[in-house]
Amino acid sequence: MYHHLEFEKPISELENKIVDLRKFAEENNIDLNNEVNILTRRLEAMKKEIYSGLNPWQKVRLARLQERPKALDYIQKLFSDFIELHGDRYYGDDGAIIAGIGMLSDIAVTVIAHQKGRDLEENLSRNFGMPHPEGYRKALRLMKQAEKFKRPIITLIDTPGAYCGLEAEERGQGEAIASNLLHLSRLKTPIISIVIGEGGSGGALALGIADRMAMLEHSIYSVISPEGLSSILWKDSSLAQRAADIMKLTAQDLLQLKVIDAIIQEPLGGAHRDIQVVTENMREYLLGELRILSRHSPQVLLDTRYEKIRSIGAWK
Amino acid sequence: MYHHLEFEKPISELENKIVDLRKFAEENNIDLNNEVNILTRRLEAMKKEIYSGLNPWQKVRLARLQERPKALDYIQKLFSDFIELHGDRYYGDDGAIIAGIGMLSDIAVTVIAHQKGRDLEENLSRNFGMPHPEGYRKALRLMKQAEKFKRPIITLIDTPGAYCGLEAEERGQGEAIASNLLHLSRLKTPIISIVIGEGGSGGALALGIADRMAMLEHSIYSVISPEGLSSILWKDSSLAQRAADIMKLTAQDLLQLKVIDAIIQEPLGGAHRDIQVVTENMREYLLGELRILSRHSPQVLLDTRYEKIRSIGAWK
Amino acid sequence: MLKDLFNKKSYITINMYEGGRSPISNAIKPEDKLAAHTAKEQKKTERISARVRIRTIIDEGSFQEYDTDLEAWNPLEFPDYPQKLASAMAATDEKEAVITGEGKVLGMGCVIGVMNPSFMMGSMGTVVGEKLTRAIEKAIEKKLPLIIFTASGGARMQEGILSLMQMAKTSAALARLAEEGILYIAVLTDPTTGGVTASFAMLGDIILAEPRALIGFAGPRVIEQTIKQRLPEGFQRSEFLMEKGFVDKIVIRENLKETLAAILKIHSIGGEHNVSSPRI
């Protein structure tokens, strides 16, 4: 069952009111169609107003919503014949990263994604979408395999960040992320990344060196979590909302900062309201961009990718 | 202090007799020079006879001798400016494998070697020269580095085998060895391997895919230890001597089977009798072969290396 | 080391899910869930001959065997080896521990090698190494994907160092296959150990395994002797290897042909003819 976010309360209240009114009309056999229609129109207007004017913190809440579709939900809909592949060939298989091969329409692709759990049980096996080094190494292994077989790579990003635990440090979280950044920048195959929920710092970036970078409309991407920033700035993680306001973490901010190339539209109220719509928007984006990228030689691809990464930054 | 092997007893007895005789002559002021000279000549003849006619089991004993020089002893003498480098960048640093860079005469080289301990304490930190997967992965990392910087690779082989333990299996001993075999066969830089003591099965082979393969005169190289074979054949590991006799594991056998290209001479009695002599023989061999290998293009090198490996075997 | 793998022809159920931490189960297709389920239920993994395996994988009538005449020799003059070979041949009606050839999997061409666990314990001598290497070279020549089913107690003692060198030979051939960008799928079946595990078994672009197959470098008894304690339940089984990152996917025998076909299909579409083709 979907638990409404606080800024959605006026909407759900109005929705309930409409339901009540209909019920009342039916039970008492009165014609209230006119009233119902007026309220329904008001509801639509209210939704549009609320969802198009979400503040950064509201976006954060939406991006992290338990009900928001996770990578596997999209993978199941986007790719046919998907075969999940496992293991880094060094140490383990990390459930926080899904990797495999499949067909996007008639194109064979490699898919790599962070996977958050859709419930508590899955979240435990997925470590809440926070990978260990073996997750990044599995990703790199299969990205190199994609290069070998000249398959484009599609990554879906959705992570609070790389896991900050003892074992992750022992096994070289820093090395694993760094190594991905280096190798992804030179992979001779097209790479497209889409942030579908939460893009958490280096843990997200390790799957996010791409020829095309998009974000779903209500997803976020930042160097640190709002909680993290507020605890650094004000020694108080409960001021996360205030932090979110200043950190420019929405898809719209990142497009303006030229860190991403496109925003993929979600249905009114967010991706969870109609995953089919989002999936079709994603498919259209992916196929369109792959069509363009496939026209380039690997060398042009690499040079363009480098220029793209190279140009980010601002100074006096 | 050097503990004599049983087949060396006649030698040491005669040596003691000569010492006694000299002492007696001195104490009693008698001239026994003639007798001493006769015995000394007999000693030389005996040594030649014994050491040139060693049976396989005696070679096994010599190859494993605690006093036999270990990789680091040779490394210190062969290479100037040697810098040891550590770690596999995935999991750990394996003391059973030494790796580093240094100068062989005026050639920059990468050196990779199994290192057995020279005493019990070192043996514990070296795991008796039996690597874990991280040892093979360190080796591969630094071999690829050698290729990158166009440095020839020299490997020194001396291991009872890859470690057969729980953690080694968990971390993929098989994968680590296999991966080295595959990559070494295509490294675009000259590789020379020398078995300096014990060449134990896959654990040795993982450092032994080379353009030139030599063995020290009294070293051994086999698919399984004599103890292992005898316990398989006769359910009795104490029959190792009998096993050694049939398994063709001496340098001389391997030369005949065309598995190795050369035998490097040891001083009479074994490498431990005069490491300087062995080192100079090794240096001469290495420099000579590097001179030849350096004339070939990487492609010729790879093709020749492949043909060399490809041709091993015998069938009807 | 070799023999202890083969002593017990059928062994009791070891449920790895009881042993250590539970494996990350994130199957998203019903078949995967079925596989995991079935794996639990299975009392033992039946070993089948290479000939039967080929019938279950390769489309009827499409198999062309390679190198049927290659026969082992006794280069080390190892005592009793010729007799052992002769009785293995008589018992299996095969000349060696591997069958190689080409054929089709649901219509898609491939080169295939299948090891025979009942021919001298599937041990790898020079003929096994040579036949597999020739098969790999055929795959390069014909630009066909390669599938190898492993089942082996390791290197063949009786051919000594020459046997060891087959690890190098097959791995070097696979390195060339990889450089050509040709797909290699390894399918690990019970038991896969020793020199085979330390060479071509672990070199697949994609590594599949049958449920509960024993897969390891050292044999379990050797390890127990080394560490002087009992191995945990489920150690060195397929499920354990998948948890440790060395197996891509565990597939029950009934689904193997379809899974191989699905992988071949994706790879037949890839390459030059993938995104760069004008159809998109």
Next chain:
Amino acid sequence: MLKDLFNKKSYITINMYEGGRSPISNAIKPEDKLAAHTAKEQKKTERISARVRIRTIIDEGSFQEYDTDLEAWNPLEFPDYPQKLASAMAATDEKEAVITGEGKVLGMGCVIGVMNPSFMMGSMGTVVGEKLTRAIEKAIEKKLPLIIFTASGGARMQEGILSLMQMAKTSAALARLAEEGILYIAVLTDPTTGGVTASFAMLGDIILAEPRALIGFAGPRVIEQTIKQRLPEGFQRSEFLMEKGFVDKIVIRENLKETLAAILKIHSIGGEHNVSSPRI
């Protein structure tokens, strides 16, 4: 996350040899033994400024600084950022947290970048990323080996996502350097954490570290908050990272210049002019 690394300017001795298993000590040169010994004795690791570091490493009079005019901006309009920058500049007399340039180490030319731990905690904003990337590009252009001394609390929060992208930028530039076959030595000094550890710090062909430097992805406090327990002694110190396989060699400050020179020397002899030269 950033600040807790820097709060204690001098911290108590943590002896890693007491903590976990003893590190594999196999130094074969007397200097190494000395280094290990000295490391034990050291009560703390003094942080030094980038300017001082360059004096201790680069031959006198040989240093030519790059990009002295590059100065941070406030692209996110982050509150108080300009003031923080101004006070960091005033306190350090530097314009940013990294100095780049070229010079000689015992006569051998190289491009060098040195981070300044006291400029806004050595955090990496876009100027740090840009200066390092330009330095890497210079090394490619001039075919000079590259040395980077790291010292950083991670990405600079005030530049948000742009700061994160400097990890990508520097790593992509290092990938091109690697393709050109040019040597890159990373020298990790106290503290090296966050985005710097997860990019160029861990990408050296050879990675050196000063004794007992704090090196990690996550800061110790963040980890303690995550796992809800105290970290073991010596965790995330240089010696720990070497044991875990991520550092090639620990070198005491007194030996750093000579060690760098020795590595540069070996690499100056390598390459095309190594075995293929007529002198052998």
